[in-house]
Amino acid sequence: MADYDLAILGGGLNGVSIARDASGRGLRVILLEQGDLGSGASSASPRLIHGDLSVLERRDFFRVRAALSERDVWLNIAPHLVRPMRFAIPAHADERQPWVLRAWLLLYDRIGARRRLPASATVDVTHHPVGDALKRPFGTAFEYSDCVVDDSRLVVLNAVDAAERGADIRTGARCVRADRSDIWRLVMIDRGHRKIVTARALVNATGAWTASVADTVLRVPAPPLGTTQIGQIVVRRLFDSDNVYVFQNNDRRLIFASPYERDFTLIGTVGHPFRGDPAIVAMGAGDVAYLCDAANRYFRERVETSDVLRVVSGVNSVMGASARGALRDGSMSFDARRGKAPLLTIFGGDITTARLRAERAVTKLTAFYPMLPRWTAKTPLPGGDFDWAKFEDEVDEARARWKFLGEHQARRMVAAYGSRLVSILGEAKEKSDLGPAFGPELTGAEVCYLMAKEWARFPDDILWRRSKLGLTMPAADREALAAFMAAGS
Numbered sequence: 001m002a003d004y005d006l007a008i009l010g011g012g013l014n015g016v017s018i019a020r021d022a023s024g025r026g027l028r029v030i031l032l033e034q035g036d037l038g039s040g041a042s043s044a045s046p047r048l049i050h051g052d053l054s055v056l057e058r059r060d061f062f063r064v065r066a067a068l069s070e071r072d073v074w075l076n077i078a079p080h081l082v083r084p085m086r087f088a089i090p091a092h093a094d095e096r097q098p099w100v101l102r103a104w105l106l107l108y109d110r111i112g113a114r115r116r117l118p119a120s121a122t123v124d125v126t127h128h129p130v131g132d133a134l135k136r137p138f139g140t141a142f143e144y145s146d147c148v149v150d151d152s153r154l155v156v157l158n159a160v161d162a163a164e165r166g167a168d169i170r171t172g173a174r175c176v177r178a179d180r181s182d183i184w185r186l187v188m189i190d191r192g193h194r195k196i197v198t199a200r201a202l203v204n205a206t207g208a209w210t211a212s213v214a215d216t217v218l219r220v221p222a223p224p225l226g227t228t229q230i231g232q233i234v235v236r237r238l239f240d241s242d243n244v245y246v247f248q249n250n251d252r253r254l255i256f257a258s259p260y261e262r263d264f265t266l267i268g269t270v271g272h273p274f275r276g277d278p279a280i281v282a283m284g285a286g287d288v289a290y291l292c293d294a295a296n297r298y299f300r301e302r303v304e305t306s307d308v309l310r311v312v313s314g315v316n317s318v319m320g321a322s323a324r325g326a327l328r329d330g331s332m333s334f335d336a337r338r339g340k341a342p343l344l345t346i347f348g349g350d351i352t353t354a355r356l357r358a359e360r361a362v363t364k365l366t367a368f369y370p371m372l373p374r375w376t377a378k379t380p381l382p383g384g385d386f387d388w389a390k391f392e393d394e395v396d397e398a399r400a401r402w403k404f405l406g407e408h409q410a411r412r413m414v415a416a417y418g419s420r421l422v423s424i425l426g427e428a429k430e431k432s433d434l435g436p437a438f439g440p441e442l443t444g445a446e447v448c449y450l451m452a453k454e455w456a457r458f459p460d461d462i463l464w465r466r467s468k469l470g471l472t473m474p475a476a477d478r479e480a481l482a483a484f485m486a487a488g489s
């Protein structure tokens with residue numbers, strides 16, 4: 001008998017979503033991630049949970065409807081990670097006629113059925129806070145509702161849920177060889193040690209590595225894939241409102257400028273084909289300048305390339321020629337030849353539909369295993385067992401219970417941990433009860449929790465993926481954090 005029912009290669013959003021779904025349906029799951037969870041494309045997304053206006057413009061109404069219905073699912077199962085926002089598009093006739101844009105938004109409202117999110121609206125930016133950050137010529141903007149998400153925490157909490165349902169999640173574990181007979185025999189290098197496990201079926205969810213893993217590790221015909229890079233920039237906060245701005249760039253791309261943590265703005269995305277090693281992804285100076293130029297067409301405050309504090313960039317596989325469409329849809333292939341253990345290959349796709357994609361992927365295995373029914377759409381992710389409209393109440397309750405929490409810290413921690421905050425703060429009466437401090441917000445208690453429950457091993461795992469505290473943490477505190485983690489590992 002095989003050690004596991006299902007082995008998953010890759011701890012990005014696709015891999016962990018499948019691990020969550022399959023373990024909750026009763027399968028014995030192992031997931032191997034060569035680095036940290038979400039260290040690939042899944043922490044370089046535009047962070048949007050949306051139906052995607054550009055898909056609507058291409059008249060793919062079915063896809064928009066599916067994505068908007070998933071938006072509702074995410075709000076219900078991850079109310080801490082997913083925040084509804086008002087998106088504002090300044091209107092001008094250079095790219096799209098304003099009336100056409102307005103009509104698309106009315107249709108977007110209708111397809112999404114909106115439920116509890118407010119409808120789209122026209123705003124006079126000369127008398128509305130949305131206009132404060134914008135250059136003079138804009139008189140009108142259109143607002144509509146969508147959501148933003150903390151992408152890398154979404155990955156981690158899917159993995160936490162999978163682990164709590166029995167999945168064996170191994171980070172720092174690279175699969176180097178897989179032999180296929182009626183079962184899979186996998187060889188991995190797990191934190192320096194060579195190990196072997198067997199599984200009845202295998203998922204290749206290795207993102208930008210999909211083709212090379214197929215070729216060199218699984219030794220099966222590699223799908224005809226290309227690789228694409230996307231990038232975004234982080235600058236100091238450019239506006240005070242809580243809106244996400246959507247700019248129509250002069251190449252018809254939509255550029256998003258979103259509030260990022262409390263003090264920063266994320267601007268993106270730019271994308272193009274990628275050549276090279278997916279482990280080494282740098283964003284070119286031309287891409288950074290492109291995003292600065294896009295912002296400068298709209299915002300009063302200028303953004304120079306020297307103002308860029310961080311770039312966020314990732315690479316993923318795309319199917320042959322139809323790169324853009326394939327990436328957004330995501331691609332999946334299932335190989336179940338007679339006498340051979342099944343192989344499922346999955347890559348690309350957006351965050352919004354990742355849960356649904358995983359559900360469909362696992363459902364393909366129903367012919368091979370007895371399995372419980374679909375379940376992920378109705379069950380909250382860890383810490384997400386509250387109503388999304390009550391997020392502010394959760395923040396208030398946290399501040400009432402742990403009086404030493406500042407407003408920003410409480411908001412950050414509720415957004416990250418939801419109702420599981422108590423596992424970190426426990427009975428603490430003051431901040432010093434939580435161990436050493438690293439920068440203004442991070443404490444020893446939080447670090448220990450992340451190491452024990454969320455697979456954090458190195459400072460970057462905490463500073464850039466389980467949080468974004470790397471944006472504000474002084475160098476001396478990072479060194480202290482590294483020493484603290486090394487002592488605790």
Ligand SMILES: Cc1cc2nc3c(=O)[nH]c(=O)nc-3n(C[C@H](O)[C@H](O)[C@H](O)COP(=O)(O)OP(=O)(O)OC[C@H]3O[C@@H](n4cnc5c(N)ncnc54)[C@H](O)[C@@H]3O)c2cc1C
Pocket residue numbers: 009010011012013014015032033034035036037038039040041042043044045046047048173174175176205206207208209213217228229230271314315316327328346347348349350351352
């Ligand atoms: C070009 C691009 C465009 C995108 N467009 C959108 C978009 O429009 N909307 C949106 O919401 N999101 C978008 N995203 C982000 C989206 O979140 C990701 O595409 C999605 O999360 C898919 O991630 P994944 O799990 O397939 O890959 P990844 O997150 O890259 O995960 C793959 C993992 O496999 C691991 N791995 C590789 N080889 C091995 C091995 N041998 N053993 C063990 N582990 C291994 C890697 O370390 C990596 O962590 C885009 C991302 C990119 C890069």
